[in-house]
Amino acid sequence: MQRLKIDLKNDYDFLSIKNILKPYTQRAYLVGGCVRNSFLDLSSDDYDIEIYDINPRLFDELMQKLGANGVGKSFYVYKYKKFDLALARYENKISIGHRGFEVKVCNNEQEGAKRRDFTINALMVNIFDFKFLDFFNGLQDLQAKIIRHIDDKSFVEDSLRVLRGISFACRFDLMIAKESLKLMQTMDISDLSKERINNELYKIFKTSKLDKAYEYFKILNLEEKIFFHQSCNKEFERLLEQSQKIICDEALFLYLYLNFFHINKEDFFKKTKLKKELLKKCEQEFILGKIDDFDLAKIALKMPLCKWLGLWSDERIMQAKKLNLYNYAFESKISAKELFKEGFSGKELGIELEKRKLQELKNYIKEQK
Template sequence: MQISKTSLKNNAELSFITDFLKAHTQRAFLVGGSVRDLLLGLEIDDYDIEIYDLSVLEFENLMQELGAKGFGKSFFVYKFKNYDLALARKENKISQGHRGFEIQPCENEKEGAKRRDFTFNALMLNLFNFELLDFYGGIKDLENKTLRHIHEKSFKEDSLRVLRALYFVAKFNFDISDETLNLMKTMDISDLSLHRINAEFYKLFKGEYLLKSYKYLQKLNLEQKIFGQNFKDEKFYFLLENARKFVKDERLFLYLYLNHFKINKKLFFEKTQFKKSFLRAVNQAYFEEDISDFDLAKISIQMPLKSWLGLWNEERIERAKKLKLYENKFQSKISSKKLIEQGFKGKNLGLELKRLKEEELKAYLKGLG
């Protein structure tokens, strides 16, 4: 597992930042997810850079010269375009919560890397000589697709790392090492706000490997704590795994979860406070078993069938295309204006519109032969 030094040397964005820093330090490192993704052969758009050999004042003056904007000043972190630039630091837990840390500058790379969550996020790449530093076995864990914590005490100090692990599982299809999983089982996430919890779930829901992440959620007994439910259902496991092959929408998990288990959606969203766009999505029509052409066509009154979260297998997709309702929703010629002129209003107007559109759909399907 290697990083192409040639491609890095020819990277204009990295060359820009090294040219800017070279008069001040020879220890500036690409760190964290940036190195991980490079080793995995993934494109990176944002660069996390950690800088050594500067005092806090020198670093802040340099960032002002660059035009970078600071965020969380006590963390010595600045944002400039697609760079996150940070002064090398170490952390000491002093109070409850995800942000309850005392931050101090650090001059030792191994000590700086120790504060990170998992071994593959502790990798460091020197931007001047392209030396790759791996103090905690991150490359081996990347090769073995394993999530492993670095340091038990520091890992336990940040409960958000439990949810970050679930996100990494969903994104990369990694396994959590036994020792890390056992450690995570001892951690309490009660200090995290719903806003912070949900932010991690929004990332998790975008992952390809939802089933694997969901099973770890259950192993950690977090399904009951966060969702207020506790299920062991092989049918749902099969549905979730196979639906993800066809539907990449981030709202798929909750659509399947709430409908398959017939959970009260209003109460669930009151408890979790997930965003309203997810609630609208889970209220889409749901057919777990067979669905008729007519019911499939009815959905197309609201949306093109390619946008329907229930289009989760090849058979449904092919039928949607055959009905010529995959790319575009059904174009009804029924006019509500004419019905209003005929005296329909309120609930009766809605019912008559529904009846006429369904008659129109039947005629459309009959015309397809």
């Protein structure tokens, strides 16, 4: 585990924030993901700063002076460059939805940290003297590779935290604590919009721990709610575990899942409202078991085989390289224009073009041997 490493000492925007806050408070903290990432030796693209000892009216004046934009004024949240600045607050759930909270200013660091979801996200660093605060043993959990919720009552108030828990577990290769998993099993995500669900799914799909996500989807009874399907197949689990070691693509999970279980892709994407570029990749050829050179080469008529999501084993990669089709698509020398000159047209032209391309491909394969 690396020691705390957040280097903003020479960052002009950070210094501007410190200078404008310093006359009014000495209690302002970097919080959440940027502190967590620092201990994981990961960089951060944005930084959250939580502020104490300033009332909302003065805070608004200071943020206007700084040039920050109010992105959630009812939650006392402002955006300035790569920094999100907010007053520490209590949140009390009063209605459904992620905006259904009553918000009050908080003036106690431990209470401010308590409203966060997981211990690893409740770490705090003072922006003035860089003093480190860890009220819920988040660093210990991070070192033990465990993700653990902080407070039962506040945790269940936002059902998105179920998916966020899976996302963190996959992104940082953590295990969800038993007590957190048990609590998450009681939570219903049906109040979440497709957009909020999908935003977490995209994060999960980009990781190399898809097998872990699939396991948690089943444990937490989320598979049918999210994918409208229930499965239990060891062969699929093995394929998922093997494929993620070789292929890094946001579409991999859906490509394997939809094709392996023969799920109608058009219907699935209409229901889930996932982005259409994933659908296009899911429509790639899917072949289980051994694949002969000809069937492999046919795929190369559309793309270099290194871009095929079905190239999920070392054996298939070697096979593609031997055919010299790993980095390059197969370039046919046969054109529709030539066939048109020979008298082919309409549907017959398409059939003849396909027939000759396949024969050309067979000849090419023979030449490679």
